[in-house]
Amino acid sequence: MLLAFPETCGLLTPRELAITNEDVNTLLKRLSSGEWSAVEVTIAFYKRAIVAQQLVNCLTEIFVERALARAAELDDALKKTGKIVGPLHGLPISLKDQLCIKGLETTIGYVSLIGEYADKNAVLVDILEECGAVLFVRTNVPQTLMWAETLNNIFGRTTNPYNRSLTAGGSSGGEGALVALKGSPIGVGSDIGGSVRIPSAFCGVYGLKPSYGRVPYGGALNSLEGQDSVLSVFGPITSSISGLKTFMEAVIKAKPWLRDPLAVRKKWDEAEYQLKDRDNGRKLCFAIMWDDGVCVPHPPITRALKRVQEVLTNAGHNVIAWYPIEHRRLGNLTVCDAVLQLSENEARHRSFQERDLGCRLSGRFRLGYLSERRAPYRHYGSGRKSSYCRIFRARKAASLHISSGKFRKRGKISAPLDAIICPASPYAAPPHGHSKFNHYSVVWNALDYTASIFPVTTVDPAIDVKQPRESFIDAFDREVYDMYEPETFHDAPICLQLVGxxxxxxxxxxxxxxVDAALKATNEQL
Structure with a gap:
């Protein structure tokens, strides 16, 4: 486990360790009071981020001079006016290598995009800076962005900070690993099938997948342009629970719909946050989804679900069972060879188009990880046959978009139920090349539901023993079962998903x- 290394390596001073170990609310409080300067906070997180880079290869861009100049401006403004610049004043924030920053490259893992410099910021970048944030690094992604692991031919593979033989997840794997090592208090990831939630879960941190349009997407690069049945969203990844609200409230109060025409015009609703229409959150109804009817989670995941059920019941909330509604069909419609797969094939086709360039610049043939991915790469050639293929794909896509819309209308949470708690994945962070199943996350993208990730526990081989099973749902369920060997996942973090x-x-x-407070209260009693 590498998590303790920044504390013991001797590269950070005691004050820098204190800064980087604080939660987001405390950081902002001390920055706004002037107790900590934006410059020293930025330097502290830079040093920890660079240590994290040496450990897990999570960064793609380090722009020190720009970030420190911005931090100095914020310190000067506070000193002259006595007022903070915005709600994120002086807070370092890392960005997935997908959000364009003027004057910097954004490659999203493509060799062919090396040397392409942005002529303006993405909308979210402008908003974060105006809120007082210090943008200081960008983080690694897989080529095409469409994979639950993080590897490309430019920057290589990002590994898990709990165990480098395990994946950090994807496609926001660089963010998940960096935040887990406390090299950033808040990172921005994107999510179209679990790309915020899977890295958060595999790296043991908090994450949020908003509904489409709540966080602006304008000006960012993406792989699936034109596909609008299941849409990518930006969301926060953070080591402290307070980071979720801090990020979302700041961005929404900046009125992003005035800059991005596709952003949803919905103001921050403090009454909703206070759960005023739910008896102020005193007695909520949570449903536990033990499995999705496609594959049964590994023993540590089930143990985490049981623990959450117990602590919420003890806290006075109502906890019931939730039975998935056609998750196999919805997951297959969205992922396997349907909505995202049709669009992803176009992104993969682009990967082959840049093959020769990739060979010259990286010395490797195509993508080094093609054999690790479950879905086959298809190459559609030119000529008449290719035209038929394009017509077929267009017709199939139209049919699939209609089907996904029907599912979205059907898949509603019943009125008495406040949230569903379920796995984020059937397993903890697996060995590299084995993160092949994302139905537990992608169904909520297809329905455009809001979902969060929260840590619960870690894998304990002494407790999470492999239990024999007499029957299996199908061969894939058996494959997931066979994956589990307790020692392989030893100490890997276990997180769960809350869906609204x-x-x-x-x-x-x-x-x-x-939920997080109930878990922490129980931990203190143990």
Missing amino acids: RTLEEEAVIAMTEI
Whole structure:
């Protein structure tokens, strides 16, 4: 486990360790009071981020001079006016290598995009800077962004800070690993099938997938342009629960709909966050989804679900069972060879188009990890056959978009139920090349539900023993079962997912805080 290395390596001073170990609320309080300067906080997180880079290869861009100049401006403004610049004053924030920053490259893992410099910022970048944030590093992604691991031919593989033989997840794997090592208090990831939630879960940190349009996407690069049935969203990844609300409230109060025409015009709703319409959160109804009907989670995941059920019941909340509604069909419609797969094939086709360039610049043939991915790469050639293929794909896509829309209308959470708690994945962070199943996350993208990730425990081989099973749902369920060997996952973090309704970011954050507080109260009693 590498998590303790920044504390013991001797490269950070005691004050820098104190800064980087604080939660987001405390950081902002001390920055706004002037007790800590934006420059010293930025330097502290820079040093820890660079240590993290040496350990897990999580960074793609380190722009020290720009960030320190920005931090100095913030310190000067506070000193002259006595007022903070914005709600994120002096807070370092890392960005997935997908958000364009003027004057910097954004490659999203493509060799062919090396040397392409942005002529303007993404909308979210402008908003974060105006809120007083110090943007200081960008983080690694897989080529095409469409993989639950992080590896490309430019920057290589990002590994898990708990165990480098395990994956950090993807596609926001660089963010998950960096935040877990406390090299950033808040990172921005994107999520179209679990790309915020899977790295958060595999790296043991908090994450939030908002509904589409709550966080602006304008000006960012993406792989699936034109596909609008299941849409990518930006969301925070953070080591402290307070970071979720801090990020979302700041961005939404900046009125992003005035800059991005596709952003949703919904103001921050403090009454919703206070759960005023739910008896102020005193007695909520949570449903536990033990499995999705496709594959049964590994023993540590089930143990975490049982623990959450117990602590919420003891806290006075109502906890019931939730039975998945056609998750196999919805997951297959979205992932296997349907909505995302049709679009992803176009992104993969681009990967082959840059093959020769990749060979010249990286010395490698195509992608080094093609054999690790479950879905086959297809190359559609030119000529008449290719035209038929394009017509077929267009017709199939139209049919699939209609089907996904019907599912979204059907898949509603019943009125008495406040949230669903379920696995983020059927397993903890697996060995590299084995993160092949994301149905537990992607169904909520297809339905556009808001979902969060919160830590629960870690894998303990002495407790989480492999239990014999007499029957299996199908061969894939058996394959997932066979993956589990307790020692392979030793000490890997276990996180769960909390799912609310569409555009319920405020309520989902509040309910996640309630679950997190109940877990922490129980830990203190143990």
